[in-house]
Amino acid sequence: MLFANSAWALDVNLRWDANTETDLAGYKVYYSPNDATAPFVGTGATEGAAPIDVGLLTTATVSGLNPTLDYYFAVTAYNTSGLESSYSNVVSVIANPTVTASATAGGSISPPGTIVFASGASQLYTITPNVCYRSNVFVDGAAFGPLSSYTFSSLSNNHTINATFALIPFTINASAGSGGTISSAGYSVASCGASPVFTITPDSGFHIVDVVDNGVSKGAVSSLTIPNIAANHTVTATFATTVVIGASAGGTATKLGTNFVPFGGSIECIFTPSTGYFVSSVLLNGSPIAIANNKFTLAAITGPQEVNANFESFASLKNLLWSQPGVASVWKVDSSGTVISYKNYTAAGWTAVSYILSTDGFAYLTWINTTGTACVWKVDANGIMLSYKLYNAPGWTATSYVLAPDGFYYLTWKNTSGVASVWKIDSNGVVLTYNNYTAPGWTATWFK
DSSP states (O other): OEEEEOSSSSOEEEEEOOOOOTTEEEEEEEEEETOOSSOOOOOOOTTOSSOEEEETOSEEEEOSOOTTSOEEEEEEEEETTOOBOOOOOOEEEOSSOEEEEEEOTTEEEESOEEEEOOTTOOEEEEEEEOTTEEEEEEETTEEEESOSEEEEOSOOSOEEEEEEEEEOEEEEEEEEOTTEEETTOEEEEEETTOOOEEEEEEOTTEEEEEEEETTEEOOSOSEEEOOSOOSOEEEEEEEEEEEEEEEOTTEEEEEESOSEEETTOOEEEEEEEOTTEEEEEEEETTEEEOOBTTEEEEOSOOSOEEEEEEEEEGGGOEEEEEEETTEEEEEEEOTTSOEEEEEEEEOTTOEEEEEEEOTTSOEEEEEEOTTSEEEEEEEOTTSOEEEEEEEEOTTOEEEEEEEOTTSOEEEEEEOTTSEEEEEEEOTTSOEEEEEEEEOTTOOOOOOO
């Protein structure tokens, strides 16, 4: 393989690949002006007429040539028997080489067109893509990739350089969380400068929470346009469902967090009764649910939810007292006759005889023993015993203790002779007066 390089207008440097034959004796260099066909019979070189025998060297300089002529070169090899090979490939040195530069739409090359150079000259070409374009440079038909410049050095032959340009493609990764969709989901390609549009659609019962483009929130928009795209983009849409919470009169229902809950998320609902009220029921989407400590956590939410709390006043409750020695059980019964709770009280050696809810919002649980003593417990709305008072009437048995509308407490006693004794007691527990009533054969129970 023969290579030529014209360092100066009158000198041509040649080099070639060495032969591998064991009987190789040397090489001959042939040249010819203005004729690329054999035989190469050039004259005028300082080294003599063609062929020039260079022995076993694989390089040669042919000097003193006419700079106004085109020259063509070839090399042969000969062996120790004097046999000579055929010509190598032919290389040329053009007296006035040309370079033709061109560019497709989308950019430019400078300088453009065809330029004639002196042999051995050099020329720099600059390739400039337009915005949104990238280049691919071809030199003499061979692809060199996205070059920004290319230099021809020591020109000795005609050349071409062509710059092609194409729009830069950018990828867009669009995705939507559970609860909705985004158009063109997945990876898509958009040309630089394009303005793709994405449509965000929530499922029924869901709302758009946010649309994010390359980490920047665009808000709860239903349509997103990326104008004049000039980079890769990642677009994500998130959705949330609604949780509506309501309450009847007598209390409030609140939730920790916003109205919008992400798909699969959770929210805690808190029910707060007003004074004198309690939570009678909680409905989730119309169906009753159990709660604890007036709280309920709605978890793994995958669609719209509705929570409603119903409150009822303690005044509307009925209290059913069950009694056995030393133990009292009070059942609270709502207006529908449903037992909503119960509370057990223990007082060893005593027997409960009455549990009455009074107008002051407290209940009074009356215990008796066998010695004519009554013990009255004041109980709050949560069933907690706050205080107690003892009253003694030997030979009598207490039956009830109640706060009457006149603001006084009345403790009723009975005996075995059909006599009732009603004690009027002030707020400090002091007995103010008493009245006895007689009804032989009867037993008094309470006075209110």
